[in-house]
Amino acid sequence: MMKKLKHIIAFNRSKFIWYVVAVIWSLITLAPFVVTLISSFKDNSEIYGHMLELPSVWRFENYVMAVQDANILLCIWNSLRLTMMALSVLLIASIFVSYVIAKYWNKKPAKLLYGFFALGLMLPIYSTLIPLSEIMGTIDGFNNYSIVALIYVAFQLPMSVFLITSSMKIVPLEVIESAIIDGCEEFTMLFRIFLPISISGVATSAIIAFMAMYNEYILPIMFITEDSKRTIQQGMMYFKSDVLVQNGPLLACVILALVPVMVMYISFQEAIREGMTSGAVKG
Amino acid sequence: MNILKRKFSLASLIILSTPAILIYVYFLIYPLMQSVVFSFYYWNGLAGVAKEFIGLENYITIFSAPKFWNSMLNALWFLLGGFVVLMPISFVLAIIITSKLKGVRFFRSAFFMPYILPITATSLIWIFLLYPDGGLVNNLLEFVNISSINWLGDPNIAIYTVVLVGEWISAGFYMLIFSAGMMAIPNDLYEAARIDGVNEFQRITRIMIPNLSETFRTFSILCITSSLRTFTLVWVMTGGGPNNATQVPATLLYTEAFQSRNFGSANAISTVLLFLALFLSFGVTKLISLFAGED
Numbered sequence: 001m002m003k004k005l006k007h008i009i010a011f012n013r014s015k016f017i018w019y020v021v022a023v024i025w026s027l028i029t030l031a032p033f034v035v036t037l038i039s040s041f042k043d044n045s046e047i048y049g050h051m052l053e054l055p056s057v058w059r060f061e062n063y064v065m066a067v068q069d070a071n072i073l074l075c076i077w078n079s080l081r082l083t084m085m086a087l088s089v090l091l092i093a094s095i096f097v098s099y100v101i102a103k104y105w106n107k108k109p110a111k112l113l114y115g116f117f118a119l120g121l122m123l124p125i126y127s128t129l130i131p132l133s134e135i136m137g138t139i140d141g142f143n144n145y146s147i148v149a150l151i152y153v154a155f156q157l158p159m160s161v162f163l164i165t166s167s168m169k170i171v172p173l174e175v176i177e178s179a180i181i182d183g184c185e186e187f188t189m190l191f192r193i194f195l196p197i198s199i200s201g202v203a204t205s206a207i208i209a210f211m212a213m214y215n216e217y218i219l220p221i222m223f224i225t226e227d228s229k230r231t232i233q234q235g236m237m238y239f240k241s242d243v244l245v246q247n248g249p250l251l252a253c254v255i256l257a258l259v260p261v262m263v264m265y266i267s268f269q270e271a272i273r274e275g276m277t278s279g280a281v282k283g
Numbered sequence: 284m285n286i287l288k289r290k291f292s293l294a295s296l297i298i299l300s301t302p303a304i305l306i307y308v309y310f311l312i313y314p315l316m317q318s319v320v321f322s323f324y325y326w327n328g329l330a331g332v333a334k335e336f337i338g339l340e341n342y343i344t345i346f347s348a349p350k351f352w353n354s355m356l357n358a359l360w361f362l363l364g365g366f367v368v369l370m371p372i373s374f375v376l377a378i379i380i381t382s383k384l385k386g387v388r389f390f391r392s393a394f395f396m397p398y399i400l401p402i403t404a405t406s407l408i409w410i411f412l413l414y415p416d417g418g419l420v421n422n423l424l425e426f427v428n429i430s431s432i433n434w435l436g437d438p439n440i441a442i443y444t445v446v447l448v449g450e451w452i453s454a455g456f457y458m459l460i461f462s463a464g465m466m467a468i469p470n471d472l473y474e475a476a477r478i479d480g481v482n483e484f485q486r487i488t489r490i491m492i493p494n495l496s497e498t499f500r501t502f503s504i505l506c507i508t509s510s511l512r513t514f515t516l517v518w519v520m521t522g523g524g525p526n527n528a529t530q531v532p533a534t535l536l537y538t539e540a541f542q543s544r545n546f547g548s549a550n551a552i553s554t555v556l557l558f559l560a561l562f563l564s565f566g567v568t569k570l571i572s573l574f575a576g577e578d
Binding site: 014015018019021022025026028029030031032033035036039047048049050051052089092093094096097099100101113117120122123124125126127128129130131132133134135150151153154155157158161185186187190211214215217218222232233236237240247250251254257258261262265269272273276277 | 292295296299300302303304306307309310311313314315317318321372375376378379382384386389390391392393394395396397398399400401402403404405407408409411412414416417418419422451454455456459460463482483508511512514515518519533536537540541546549550553554556557560561564565
């Protein structure tokens with residue numbers, strides 16, 4: 001009896017320690033966001049030194065400034081538009097090429113093609129920036145969403161091809177062979193056999209690419225200079241470049257910028273976590 | 284008839300794979316190769332000016348520049364921080380989210396969240412929290428009587444600050460890597476240990492860690508490659524400053540090219556970066572499996 005009790009106490013003690021650690025790290029992760037949210041309703045004098053206090057006056061005008069001066073809603077809309085353009089091209093291109101790879105998975109050229117794309121997972125994309133800026137100059141790509149979107153696509157292709165191919169590879173060879181004997185054409189094969197089986201892989205890669213593209217920083221900074229075309233990353237920096245940084249509106253921009261990502265995260269947590277880890281473990 | 288059909292099929296396969304290959308090659312592979320080629324040229328970035336072949340001079344320039352080695356050293360801090368700070372934290376977090384504690388789903392969502400948010404946003408938030416006069420971090424330190432620290436403005440500590448913020452962001456990601464490994468450990472191992480009266484500490488050191496060698500390998504590779512890729516975090520938080528103290532290779536290459544207009548040496552840096560990334564990705568995998576093979 002005593003022994004059993006001791007066991008329970010010991011067990012609960014270790015459980016208690018894990019709990020404390022978990023709560024502390026939750027505070028460390030979440031507190032910055034809470035402080036940001038509170039501070040986005042304050043002015044500078046109320047922010048510094050009083051970060052954990054609620055604002056005495058809730059200054060909604062910070063949000064009005066974010067919308068009117070930094071044009072943050074337009075920036076969010078621009079980011080979403082650019083992301084959706086890139087995403088549709090990315091999905092079509094990577095579904096097609098993954099189909100070709102998966103269908104001939106046992107053949108050498110398909111494996112080579114796969115390796116060629118997988119190589120992209122290791123390349124440092126920042127090494128492309130200088131030549132890219134030159135290319136963009138010659139093809140008049142600056143401020144041109146369709147061309148900037150194609151760069152987004154190029155940067156995301158390795159991950160998408162990897163994720164979609166691995167979900168298409170599970171189609172058994174016999175199914176493919178008998179479909180060929182039955183005279184099944186490429187498109188029928190793709191849309192009737194390969195796509196339905198890989199739909200969750202396609203969805204995962206779509207979500208991951210969405211997050212990566214919406215969060216993309218350097219490409220819009222380099223290639224989008226027109227005010228009306230600025231993306232959310234540039235929108236967030238709007239008040240930062242002020243001589244006197246106005247923290248309230250700046251943080252209001254940050255909070256608004258987080259909304260689309262948070263919505264995506266809350267709706268697709270499982271897929272995001274699964275996709276990001278499986279992509280990383282292999283890559 | 285049959286041959287005609289086969290030919291048609293081959294054509295459609297080529298058509299299907301062309302868009303992806305074209306985009307990938309034109310916007311990623313070709314620029315990378317160009318940056319290798321132009322690392323042997325002098326160019327000031329002006330459109331009309333011809334590039335001039337100068338051999339290895341760009342490499343001599345960067346290898347004799349202290350700021351290049353400093354940027355490499357900073358990348359090394361990211362790497363070291365990864366093994367010393369990030370690994371234990373994400374390991375502990377992984378134990379928590381694979382346990383049967385109440386509220387595990389909440390913890391998992393919370394811990395992973397910083398990783399999926401735009402780095403611009405998280406960097407701005409941390410600049411704000413780390414503000415020397417009246418920022419939250421220094422305010423909290425005041426309670427324990429530590430005088431205020433200029434986290435990002437002091438060239439001697441700025442890099443550590445940035446590294447730590449980077450770890451705050453990615454802890455949730457590596458937590459998932461570890462937790463995937465932990466969940467793959469067969470349950471009967473724990474069950475047998477429980478019957479033998481193994482305590483929590485032994486459970487971790489004797490059962491968990493030995494069974495996670497594959498996961499530690501994955502962690503090492505990811506950590507090494509990602510320490511070379513850091514850009515946005517440094518760029519938004521410090522811009523490489525103060526006084527180049529926090530430059531990492533990627534930000535240095537950007538500053539060299541687009542602020543100092545030394546496109547030649549910037550291309551040399553990017554070539555070094557490219558080969559280092561390839562070498563580390565392939566080499567380290569090989570090396571680790573070599574060591575693992577000897578065990």
